[in-house]
Amino acid sequence: MSVAKRRTAAARLLSAVVADDEISLGALAAHLRLSVATLEDCVDGVRPLDLEAQLRLAALVCLVAPRHERLARALYAQAQAAMRVAQASPNRHMTYPKEHFR
Numbered sequence: 001m002s003v004a005k006r007r008t009a010a011a012r013l014l015s016a017v018v019a020d021d022e023i024s025l026g027a028l029a030a031h032l033r034l035s036v037a038t039l040e041d042c043v044d045g046v047r048p049l050d051l052e053a054q055l056r057l058a059a060l061v062c063l064v065a066p067r068h069e070r071l072a073r074a075l076y077a078q079a080q081a082a083m084r085v086a087q088a089s090p091n092r093h094m095t096y097p098k099e100h101f102r
Helices: 009-019 025-032 036-044 051-064 066-086
Strands: none
Touching: 009 025, 009 036, 009 051, 009 066, 025 036, 025 051, 051 066
16 A cells, blocks of 8 residues: 655645746755755655755745745745644643543
């Protein structure tokens, strides 16, 4: 059974920037301090970029490809929100605690 591949916001942004020949995947990888294989895996839906890399990608795209600024800003906001949730206090729950269902 194959694993379903996810098309993340970072993958959509990478695809759009590279497709428009704004900047190459190799140049993006160098600026982001990532390997080209990591970016290719993201575009192919094999694995997502970590949150810090997403923030750097969004900021870089705003500078080098202002045409895609809307997508970049959305990715930046999404990564920031994910970081806030990850750093939230352990008292917070994504669902109600079981004792509320008795």
